[in-house]
Structures are given as structure tokens and as C-alpha cells.
Amino acid sequence: MDLDLTRIAEAPSLIDPVFLTTPQFVDEQLCAALGRRVLVKIETLNPLRSFKGRGADLLAREFEPGTRLVCGSTGNFGQAIGYAAARHGLSAEVFVPAGISPVKLTRMASYGVRVHEAGDGRAKEAAREYAAAHEGSVFVEDGRHPRISEGAGTIGVELLAAGEIDTVVLPVGDGALITGVARWIKEHAPRTRIVGVCAKGAVSMINSWRAGRVMPTGRADTFAEGIAVSSPVPESVNRMRPLVDDMVVVDDAAMLAAMRTALATLGVLPEPAGAAGLAAIAVHDLPGEVLATVVTGANTTPAAMAAAS
Structure with missing residues (x-):
């Protein structure tokens, strides 16, 4: 296991405080709507509107000023890299697929990111090629670098401060969140179960977790672009195998319903991927008396916002 517990413990002293100690609480209206006792953590009240800043900020500290x-x-990681790059004297180039959220494009540009549109399914490949061809550039991949997962692991540190939790339910995109959180929780609360959530139209991560090797699929078919993974990162799959107890899927309708539930009970409108944990609790009979989940992002597209309102 390449995720270091000491580095996770030290991370809160290094990460920009704007991303840390986010609100986490039990909301009685939410519990009534879900029919379960749920501790919810809100990771949307920061400059990025997502949890991604924790890992990106920790990673950016590794590079010399001037590095590109x-x-x-698909947007949230690109925002986080742009924010962290600006904070640490770096620059950022982000390759995106066509048709991503205009909200995310605008926010990336606001952090000084140079955005390049790549062909369908080629964003990461195009980014690798660009980095290899330009001196002073480093390709960074969400889910691959240990520092990104270790930064996300600080969410696990904060969750356990709330007390005993039976099951933690987390959206799974590239896997940095669930592996970082699970690494800490499995060490300090080994009886707590870790359950990952994938979109029904993007099952490559759940298939890979089950098989113990990367199982790519065709193009993802879901409006939850934050978890629309079709070719998992091998390092992330390897970490997930010993850390994750179960994986479930939710469809777009369940995520849309969860967005509406969050808005009605919490006053927060997540993006579809950000509501995946709530959706899983609503539709699956997950074990435990006390469950916890994270609202991971709120960069909602205008279309999704209109549908949820």
C-alpha cells in the first residue's frame, strides 16, 4: 500500500485551510427522507465547490515553481489543479472532452487555466502527449498520484472525529477519494465498512474492483460527469481491492432524486456525482445503524440545475 498514514496525518497542516474542517452533521429532515441515520459532510463550500482541492493542493507542493x-x-480536477498551481507558483494546462459543463469551464478559466478541448475520450491521452512534448511540463492524473489520495484522506480524519460510523458511502470516479478515506478509516476504525458508488452508465470501476484488474468499458452513459469513468487508473484499482468492502450502482434518476432531496433538506444543490452517495443510501439496503456520506461537488450544469429545481 503506497498511501502513507503519516502523510495523511500531516496533511491538514499543509493543505490550504479553505478546504479543511468542512461541515458535517446529522440533519433530521435528511434522515427522515432517506429512512436512515446519516452523517453528511458538505465539501462544496470552498472556492472550487468540490473536495478536489485537498489532494491537488497537497500534490502541487511537490513541484518546483514554474512547473507546468x-x-x-471533466472539470473539477482541472479546477483544483488550476487553483493549486496558482497558489504554488506553477501553471496549468487542462484537456477536456467536448461538451463538459460550461460552469466548470468558466471556473477553470478564472484560475488562469489554459483549457484545450480534446476529441471524445482523448482528454487524458492528449494531456500525456502535450506534457511529453513540452519541456518543464508534468502530466498529473487524478487517482494515480498517492498525494492526491492522501489529501482526500483528510476527509476520513474529519469524519471519524464525529464518532462511531458503521458504513461510509462514497462516490467513485477515479478513486482518489474512496482510497484516501478508506486508508485512514480502515486503520483507525477497522469495523467501519467502506462502500463505493458508481453510475449505472459507468461501471468500469466496479467491474475492475471485482476483477482485480482494469476492465475498460465503452463510453460512459450518465449525466454524472464527475464519475463517468470508462478506463480506470491501475494504481487506483490496486488500492481499492483491499480497502473497499462493497460497490453499488445508482442510475441517473436516483441521482436526480438525491439532488432534489439535498436541496429540500440541506439547502445544498449537488452536481449529480456529488449526490451519488445520498442516492445509494436511498435505493440500497446498506448495512449499519449510522451511515456517513460526502456531498462531493456542486458544479451543477444549468440543465441539471433546472431538472432538480
């Missing part, structure tokens, strides 16, 4: 960070992203 290059990545492929």
Missing part, C-alpha cells in the same frame, strides 16, 4: 501541470479532466 498538465491533466485531463
Whole structure:
């Protein structure tokens, strides 16, 4: 296991405080709507509207000023890399697929990111090629670098401060969140179960977790672009195998319903991927008396916002 517990413990002293100690609480209206006792953690009240800043900020500290960070992203990771690059004297080039959320494009540009549109399914490949061809550039990939997962692991540190949790339910995109959180929780609360959530139209991660090797699929078919993974990162799959107890899927309708539930009970409108944990609790009979989940992002597209309102 390449995720280091000491580095996770030290991370809160290094990561930009704007991303840390996010609200986590039990909301009685949410519990009534879900029919379960749920601790919810809100990771949307920061400059990025997502949890991604924790890992990106920790990673950016590894590079010399002037380094160009290059990545492929559907938006939230690209924002995080742009924010962290600006904070640490770096620059950022982000390759995106066509048709991503205009909200995310605008926010990336606001952090000084140079955005490049790549062909369908080629964002990461194009980013790798660009980094290899340009001196001073480094390709960074969400889910691959240990520092990204270790930064996300600080969410696990904060969750356990709330007390005993039977099951933690987390959306799974490239896997940095669930592996970082699970690494900490499995060490300090080994009886707590870790359950990952994938979109029904993007099952490559759940298939890979079950098989113990990367199982690519065709193009993802889901409006939850934050978890629309079709070719998993091998390092992430390897970490998930010993850390994750179960994986479930939710369809777009369940995520849309969860977005509406969050808005009605919490006053927060997640993006579809950000509501995947809530959706899983609503539709699956997950074990435990006390469950926890994370609202991971709120960069909602205008279309999804209109549908949820």
C-alpha cells in the first residue's frame, strides 16, 4: 500500500485551510427522507465547490515553481489543479472532452487555466502527449498520484472525529477519494465498512474492483460527469481491492432524486456525482445503524440545475 498514514496525518497542516474542517452533521429532515441515520459532510463550500482541492493542493507542493501541470479532466480536477498551481507558483494546462459543463469551464478559466478541448475520450491521452512534448511540463492524473489520495484522506480524519460510523458511502470516479478515506478509516476504525458508488452508465470501476484488474468499458452513459469513468487508473484499482468492502450502482434518476432531496433538506444543490452517495443510501439496503456520506461537488450544469429545481 503506497498511501502513507503519516502523510495523511500531516496533511491538514499543509493543505490550504479553505478546504479543511468542512461541515458535517446529522440533519433530521435528511434522515427522515432517506429512512436512515446519516452523517453528511458538505465539501462544496470552498472556492472550487468540490473536495478536489485537498489532494491537488497537497500534490502541487511537490513541484518546483514554474512547473507546468498538465491533466485531463471533466472539470473539477482541472479546477483544483488550476487553483493549486496558482497558489504554488506553477501553471496549468487542462484537456477536456467536448461538451463538459460550461460552469466548470468558466471556473477553470478564472484560475488562469489554459483549457484545450480534446476529441471524445482523448482528454487524458492528449494531456500525456502535450506534457511529453513540452519541456518543464508534468502530466498529473487524478487517482494515480498517492498525494492526491492522501489529501482526500483528510476527509476520513474529519469524519471519524464525529464518532462511531458503521458504513461510509462514497462516490467513485477515479478513486482518489474512496482510497484516501478508506486508508485512514480502515486503520483507525477497522469495523467501519467502506462502500463505493458508481453510475449505472459507468461501471468500469466496479467491474475492475471485482476483477482485480482494469476492465475498460465503452463510453460512459450518465449525466454524472464527475464519475463517468470508462478506463480506470491501475494504481487506483490496486488500492481499492483491499480497502473497499462493497460497490453499488445508482442510475441517473436516483441521482436526480438525491439532488432534489439535498436541496429540500440541506439547502445544498449537488452536481449529480456529488449526490451519488445520498442516492445509494436511498435505493440500497446498506448495512449499519449510522451511515456517513460526502456531498462531493456542486458544479451543477444549468440543465441539471433546472431538472432538480
